[in-house]
Amino acid sequence: MHFLTSPFRLWWILLFTKLNAMKKTISTLSFLFLIGLTAFSQSLTFGSALIISNTPSTVPTGKVWKITGAFGIGEGCIGNYNSAYGTIRYKKTNYTAFFVDGTEVPVEFFLKSIEHYGASDCTGSSSTGDQSYFLSNASWSKVPSTTVFPMWVPAGTVVNTNGSTVKISVLEFNVVP
Numbered sequence: 001m002h003f004l005t006s007p008f009r010l011w012w013i014l015l016f017t018k019l020n021a022m023k024k025t026i027s028t029l030s031f032l033f034l035i036g037l038t039a040f041s042q043s044l045t046f047g048s049a050l051i052i053s054n055t056p057s058t059v060p061t062g063k064v065w066k067i068t069g070a071f072g073i074g075e076g077c078i079g080n081y082n083s084a085y086g087t088i089r090y091k092k093t094n095y096t097a098f099f100v101d102g103t104e105v106p107v108e109f110f111l112k113s114i115e116h117y118g119a120s121d122c123t124g125s126s127s128t129g130d131q132s133y134f135l136s137n138a139s140w141s142k143v144p145s146t147t148v149f150p151m152w153v154p155a156g157t158v159v160n161t162n163g164s165t166v167k168i169s170v171l172e173f174n175v176v177p
Contacts, residue, residue, distance in 0.1 A: 044173040052098075052168045056160040059153055066171040067151040067159070070096050070107045074163025077122035090117040097162040100153060104162070107148055 047063060054074075059065050073094045096107040117126050153159060155175075161168055 043176045045176055047172040047174045050170040050172055052159055052161065052170055054161045054164050054166065056158050059155050059157045059159070061155050062175050063155055064173050064175060065153045065157070065159065066173065067098070067149065067153065067168055068171060069149055069169045070098055070161070070166060071169070072096060072161075072163070072166040074161065074166040076162060077117070077120060079120060087118070090120055090122050092117075092122045095162065096166055098166070098168050099158075099160050099162070100151070101158055105148055105151070 044064065050057075050065075073096055075092065075094055076097075077090045078093045078095070079088045079090045097104050098107070099105065117124060159168070159170075
């Protein structure tokens with residue numbers, strides 16, 4: 001009996017038909033998957049380099065910002081619970097920080113004085129205290145910039161710094177669909 005006329009002929013035809021159908025299905029699914037990836041993927045192209053200060057700046061639509069560093073020193077008033085006083089005491093300090101949608105991102109702190117204040121804006125009567133106590137028991141510490149940068153922020157995010165003498169370096173990218 002010849003192979004093409006044998007009972008196995010039908011079996012072989014069905015097998016090849018199913019294999020071809022499976023190949024077509026796999027090819028179609030692979031093609032659709034690749035189209036889907038391409039349709040939803042985005043890329044970035046460099047736009048410009050910016051310096052942002054204490055004036056609030058909003059990341060424009062269709063762009064993202066990469067904050068790469070901060071420099072300069074602003075003035076502030078930092079609170080700390082001090083058991084010697086049994087309350088929160090505030091200390092004038094110079095520090096570098098920026099804000100992302102109102103949330104402060106500290107970069108570095110430098111003590112300005114050893115005076116402690118009861119008011120959160122460091123006004124009113126003050127008293128001097130042990131500076132080392134304030135440093136060792138503070139709820140903050142010097143934060144190296146390598147733990148903060150780079151920071152990516154999407155469109156619509158508001159960014160500014162903690163003072164007119166503090167600036168942040170930003171790379172702006174265009175989002176390309």
